[in-house]
Every structure is written in C-alpha cells, then in structure tokens.
Amino acid sequence: MKSRIEQLLAEVEAFAGKAAGEVEEFRIQMLGKKGKITALLEEFREVAPELKKEFGQKLNALKVAASQKIAELKARSDEGTAQGPTIDDPTRPGHGTASAAGTRHPISLVRGEILRIFDRLGYTVADGPEIEDDRHVFGALNFPPEHPARDMQDTFFIEKDILLRTHTSSIQVRVMETQQPPIRVVCPGRVFRNEAISYRAHCIFHQIEGLYIDEGVSFADMKQTLLHFAREMFGEKSRIRLRPSYFPFTEPSAEMDVSCNLCGGKGCPVCKGTGWLEIMGCGMVDPNVLTACGIDAEKYTGFAFGMGIERIAMLKYGVGDLRLYFENDVRFLHQFDAAV
Ligand code: DAH
Numbered sequence: 098m099k100s101r102i103e104q105l106l107a108e109v110e111a112f113a114g115k116a117a118g119e120v121e122e123f124r125i126q127m128l129g130k131k132g133k134i135t136a137l138l139e140e141f142r143e144v145a146p147e148l149k150k151e152f153g154q155k156l157n158a159l160k161v162a163a164s165q166k167i168a169e170l171k172a173r174s175d176e177g178t179a180q181g182p183t184i185d186d187p188t189r190p191g192h193g194t195a196s197a198a199g200t201r202h203p204i205s206l207v208r209g210e211i212l213r214i215f216d217r218l219g220y221t222v223a224d225g226p227e228i229e230d231d232r233h234v235f236g237a238l239n240f241p242p243e244h245p246a247r248d249m250q251d252t253f254f255i256e257k258d259i260l261l262r263t264h265t266s267s268i269q270v271r272v273m274e275t276q277q278p279p280i281r282v283v284c285p286g287r288v289f290r291n292e293a294i295s296y297r298a299h300c301i302f303h304q305i306e307g308l309y310i311d312e313g314v315s316f317a318d319m320k321q322t323l324l325h326f327a328r329e330m331f332g333e334k335s336r337i338r339l340r341p342s343y344f345p346f347t348e349p350s351a352e353m354d355v356s357c358n359l360c361g362g363k364g365c366p367v368c369k370g371t372g373w374l375e376i377m378g379c380g381m382v383d384p385n386v387l388t389a390c391g392i393d394a395e396k397y398t399g400f401a402f403g404m405g406i407e408r409i410a411m412l413k414y415g416v417g418d419l420r421l422y423f424e425n426d427v428r429f430l431h432q433f434d435a436a437v
Contacts, residue, residue, distance in 0.1 A: 098140065102155045105133055109163045117174040124167045134160055203433045204303055204422055207410040208285050211305050214329045215283045218322065220307065223282040225268035227289070231258040233267040237389040238346040253289050253300075261289035265306035266346060266403055272308060273390035278397045279311040285406070296418040303406035308382070310392065310399030316349070316381055319400035323353055323379065330409070331358045338373060347380025347401060358412070367415070374412050377404035 109127070114120050127134045137156060144152055201209075212222060225233070235247055246252070246263065253261040268284035284306040292298045309322070320339065327335045335358065339351040354375050357368035364370040379402035384394035407419055414433070416422075421429050 098137070098144070098152055099155065101137065102152070102159050105137070106159050106162060109159070109166050112166060112170075114170060115174060117171065120167060120170045120174060123170075127163045128160070128167070134163055200430065200434045202422075202430065203410050203414060203416070204406055206433060207413060208303065208305065208406050210330065211326075211404075211406070211409070212283060212285065214326055215307065218281075218325070220281045220283045220309075223268055223272045223284045225262075225265075225271045225284065225286065227262055227287055228255060229260060229262040229267050231260065233270045234260060234262050234264070237270045237386065238266055239383050239385045239389070240345045244345065251290055251292075253291055262286070263290050264288050264403060265304040266401070269306055269308040269401055270386075270390055273310070273387070273392055278392065278399070280399070281309050281311075283307050294420065296420060299407070299419050299423065301423070302419075305404055305406060307402045308399065309401075310382065310387070310397050312397060314398045314400060316400070319379060319381070319402070322400075323377075323402065327353075327355045327376075331355055331413070334361070336362070339379075342378065342380075344378055344380055346383050346386050347378075348383045350378065350380035353377050353379055353402070355412075359415070367412070376409060376412070377402050379403070 105127070112123055114123055124132075126132055129135065134156075138160070141149075141152060141156055216222075231247075234252075235244065240246060252263055255261070265284050265286045265288060268286065269282070272280060272282050272284070286304060286306075287301060288304050289301055292300050294300060309318070320337075324337050327337050334356075336356040338354045340354065342350045342352045344350040352375055354373035356362040357365060357372050357374050359365050359367050360372065362372040364372050368374050379400065382399045382401050387394040387397060387399075407422055410416060410422070411419070
C-alpha cells in the first residue's frame with residue numbers, strides 16, 4: 098500500500114493539465130467515486146490497526162495534495178477562460194475582416210497627374226483662399242468695373258467686395274504680390290459660379306492655373322510648354338491648336354484645343370466631329386496685371402493658363418455627365434480603382 102500511495106503522490110505532483118476539462122478528468126480519476134485515491138481510502142478500512150497510523154497520515158497527505166493541486170489548476174484555467182481564448186499560434190494569418198482600402202477620387206487623380214507634369218518642368222504649387230475680395234478675383238486682373246463677370250448672375254457675393262472666387266486666376270495675383278520673378282507656379286483649387294447644375298455645368302468645380310514670369314518669356318515658350326503638357330496628359334501623338342480669344346488679364350489671349358484622343362483627330366461624337374477638344378484658356382499676361390501686382394512690366398513678360406479639372410477628367414476617362422463627380426456613387430468611383 099505504501100508504495101502505491103507514493104506512486105500516486107508522484108503522479109499528483111507531476112500532473113500539469115491546463116485545460117479545465119483535463120483537470121476535471123484528473124479529479125475523477127483520483128478522487129471520483131471509482132477514483133484511485135478513493136479506492137485506497139476504502140482499502141484503508143481493512144488495514145491492520147497497528148499500521149493505521151502510518152498509512153493514515155500518508156493517505157491523508159496524498160488526498161490533501163491532490164485536492165489542492167486540482168483546486169489550483171482549476172482556478173488558473175477559469176482565469177484563462179475569463180480572459181478569452183488563449184492564442185495557440187500568434188503567427189496565424191488574420192480572418193480577413195479588415196475593410197477594403199479606399200481609392201482616390203477621379204478629380205484627385207487628374208489633379209495629381211497635372212501637377213506632376215508641371216513639377217517636372219520646375220513649377221511649384223501655390224494656394225489661395227476660396228473666399229476672396231474683388232481686387233484679387235477681378236480688379237488686379239484688369240476687369241473693367243462694368244465687366245459682366247462681376248454680375249450677380251455669375252458670382253456668389255458674400256458682401257459688397259467679398260465673394261467666392263470664380264476662377265483660380267486670383268491665386269496668380271497673390272503670388273505676384275508676394276514674389277518677384279522668376280515665377281513658375283501652378284495653382285489648383287475649387288471655384289464657384291452661380292450656374293444652373295446640368296450635365297455640363299456645376300456651381301462648384303476645380304481649376305488649375307499656371308503662371309510663368311521672367312525676362313524674355315515669349316508666346317513661343319507658352320506654346321511649347323502647353324504642347325508638352327498635352328502630350329504628357331493625352332499621349333505623345335497629341336497636337337494642339339491655339340484660337341484667338343479674349344480674357345481681360347492676357348494680351349494676346351487664346352483658347353487651346355488638343356487633338357481628340359479618342360478618334361485621333363478624324364472626328365467622333367466626343368469631339369462633335371471636329372477632331373479637336375477645347376481644354377484651356379491662355380495668353381501673355383497683360384502688362385496692366387503685372388503693374389497692378391508690383392512687377393516691372395518693362396523688364397518682365399510672362400504667360401498664364403487656366404484649365405478645368407473636371408473637363409480634363411471627362412476627356413481622359415470619357416465621362417459624359419459632370420454631376421457624377423459630385424454624387425460620390427461608389428459604382429462610379431470604383432471604376433477608377435485601378436487608375437494611378
Ligand atoms: N480664368 C479663366 C477662366 O476661369 C481661365 C484662364 C484663361 C486663365 C486664360 C488664364 C488665362 O490664366 O491666361 O475661364
């Protein structure tokens with residue numbers, strides 16, 4: 098009997114089960130109705146009286162050791178479940194529940210592309226406020242006081258001389274007021290016009306203005322810069338043409354067309370059979386504008402251009418309705434997932 102008690106004590110000491118089920122099984126094996134220790138306790142009744150003291154003490158010690166061990170291990174496994182399941186393999190991949198990453202809006206994609214093209218030509222980016230004064234949007238840009246663009250029909254006025262900018266040309270005034278040539282900037286931003294919303298017009302849209310001022314800058318420099326831009330943006334086979342136009346802030350002024358990148362200039366519904374797409378206004382900065390902004394118009398010349406980002410994006414991606422850019426319908430936006 099003695100050796101069996103010692104053997105069981107060793108078993109109890111060696112037991113190290115962690116899971117609650119394992120510990121319970123061990124308890125039944127040892128102290129359950131048919132357990133090994135229970136069986137020994139029953140046998141003990143038959144032990145000769147002179148041996149009872151010695152075996153009794155040993156047996157009791159075994160029972161106490163087993164009960165303590167089981168209580169201890171149970172407490173530990175309860176803590177384990179209270180803290181949630183144990184991590185059996187921390188290197189296992191996750192469950193794939195992470196939400197899908199967002200993608201860029203087509204307007205952001207096209208703005209980024211335009212800015213990168215001019216960045217490679219050494220242009221920096223300039224910024225300005227959306228709420229502007231009359232001087233920066235009209236006055237310094239050589240708009241006569243009675244010019245129709247100042248009319249309530251086009252411009253959202255906040256106060257008499259405070260308004261939402263109708264074009265990003267206001268930023269070129271801010272740049273010229275604070276910097277001396279050489280100046281080479283592109284100015285992206287939102288602009289606002291009091292227009293009825295339709296498939297081809299919106300009261301909020303995005304423009305990028307460009308400005309280059311230095312000694313001896315010519316119309317030929319402008320033409321070459323804009324040809325380079327058109328080729329980078331629409332493909333190297335692109336051609337451009339400049340049509341005479343009028344803007345108060347440039348003289349001479351032009352509208353620039355790029356050859357239709359869908360039909361290669363043959364004529365299609367997108368270019369309305371002409372082979373050309375109008376993409377921006379441009380011209381040589383009027384000396385009156387240079388003078389109004391504190392730049393010596395005798396010494397310096399320069400060119401400026403302005404384009405609508407929505408329009409470029411429409412031509413690049415074949416989008417037929419301007420309103421799609423503002424509705425944020427994911428079925429529309431997901432079509433640009435793969436664009437860079
Ligand atoms: N500001 C003009 C517009 O909103 C675009 C423009 C035309 C900007 C000619 C220019 C320019 O800098 O030279 O329609």
